[in-house]
Amino acid sequence: MANVVELTYYPVKGCAGTSASEALVTPAGLAHDRSFMVVSEEGVYRTQRRDPLLAVVRPEITGDGYRLRLRAPGREPVDVEVDTVGARRPVDLFGTAYQGIDQGDTAAVWLSDLLGSPSRLVRVPQEHDRVTGGRTPGTSGYADSSALHVLSRSTLDLLHRKLAERGAHLLSMDRFRPNIVIDGWDEPHTEDRAHRIAIGGAELGYAKLAIRCAVTVVDQRSGGRAGPEPLRTLAGYRRAAEGGVAFGAKFAVLRTGKLSVGDDVIVSRWGESEL
Numbered sequence: 001m002a003n004v005v006e007l008t009y010y011p012v013k014g015c016a017g018t019s020a021s022e023a024l025v026t027p028a029g030l031a032h033d034r035s036f037m038v039v040s041e042e043g044v045y046r047t048q049r050r051d052p053l054l055a056v057v058r059p060e061i062t063g064d065g066y067r068l069r070l071r072a073p074g075r076e077p078v079d080v081e082v083d084t085v086g087a088r089r090p091v092d093l094f095g096t097a098y099q100g101i102d103q104g105d106t107a108a109v110w111l112s113d114l115l116g117s118p119s120r121l122v123r124v125p126q127e128h129d130r131v132t133g134g135r136t137p138g139t140s141g142y143a144d145s146s147a148l149h150v151l152s153r154s155t156l157d158l159l160h161r162k163l164a165e166r167g168a169h170l171l172s173m174d175r176f177r178p179n180i181v182i183d184g185w186d187e188p189h190t191e192d193r194a195h196r197i198a199i200g201g202a203e204l205g206y207a208k209l210a211i212r213c214a215v216t217v218v219d220q221r222s223g224g225r226a227g228p229e230p231l232r233t234l235a236g237y238r239r240a241a242e243g244g245v246a247f248g249a250k251f252a253v254l255r256t257g258k259l260s261v262g263d264d265v266i267v268s269r270w271g272e273s274e275l
Helices: 052-056 105-115 153-165
Strands: 003-009 022-026 036-040 058-061 067-071 078-081 088-093 096-102 119-123 148-152 180-183 194-199 202-212 245-255 257-260 265-270
Touching: 003 022, 003 257, 036 088, 052 105, 067 105, 078 105, 105 119, 148 153, 148 202, 153 180, 153 245, 194 245, 202 257
Parallel strands: 148 180
Antiparallel strands: 003 180, 022 257, 036 119, 058 067, 067 078, 088 096, 096 119, 148 245, 194 202, 194 265, 202 245
């Protein structure tokens, strides 16, 4: 029986994740996942693609979501009283216009100093009505696309074997920033074919393959770009028809509920892989 072995949510898009033993699944994914985003002064999103130092920022958010602490090595942490009702400002995420609530100058100065470029921190407003696509449409906060990213250990194990064949260093799971890690699927990339799954009190529907980008070459501990892997190796066996390489799968939320590490993963509908 397959089961959940890791749960991680990422309060601030592009920043480090928070491991959890249990989490509430909302329509937009794990509670607090990508509910904040760092933007330029013009409101354009920042990610590790252009600002890899975001990886060293370790956000901590209270369960009620009203207090956020930002930490980074060698810097004093900063506390943010989360504003959920303030004025909205336009933000740009991959060329699409959304709204955000600015979280004030203290967070902005701290992030600008770290990244070496004027930056602001915004929060998803309550009325955020983003619609995500794929086989199962859904919604999400400021995630790249769908609400949840699912990855299995067997999928990473196969990549490790191929990296070893090339004499390349093995990579930790956090290079791929999944929300849910599953063990017990012997065949790699089973998540590509698990088109409807129940975990704990939640139910998820397959949306699309996870197309990987330059974030996977960023060392999540140092915030430095670490070379061509894993993209070079993945290009040899995981090229997607629409371009890029696929690793893991994205899911939309069909039913909200709580899930926990150790929960069984029950597949109620299988499908063909899109690769």
